[in-house]
Amino acid sequence: MPTILRHGPYRVYFFSHEPHEPPHVHVDRNDSSAKFWLESLRLARNRGFGPKELRQIGMILEQYRLELLEAWYGYHGH
Numbered sequence: 001m002p003t004i005l006r007h008g009p010y011r012v013y014f015f016s017h018e019p020h021e022p023p024h025v026h027v028d029r030n031d032s033s034a035k036f037w038l039e040s041l042r043l044a045r046n047r048g049f050g051p052k053e054l055r056q057i058g059m060i061l062e063q064y065r066l067e068l069l070e071a072w073y074g075y076h077g078h
Helices: 051-063 065-076
Strands: 003-007 010-013 024-029 032-037 042-047
Touching (some): 024 051, 051 065
Antiparallel strands (some): 032 042
């Protein structure tokens, strides 16, 4: 599972065995984890993050969205 970004306490990554899903990333901090779709930056799943922190994570992902998409397509292909 390639880590593609570390930002503050967050680790942003994707799994190498999910090429048939739309582009997305997983975000972890301690025991909390969330999954975001990259095209829409919508939350797909959340375990442990509160609403305020999810908004902060969303802003981080928006800031790096193009780089995250490039990493996804660079790894999984188009």
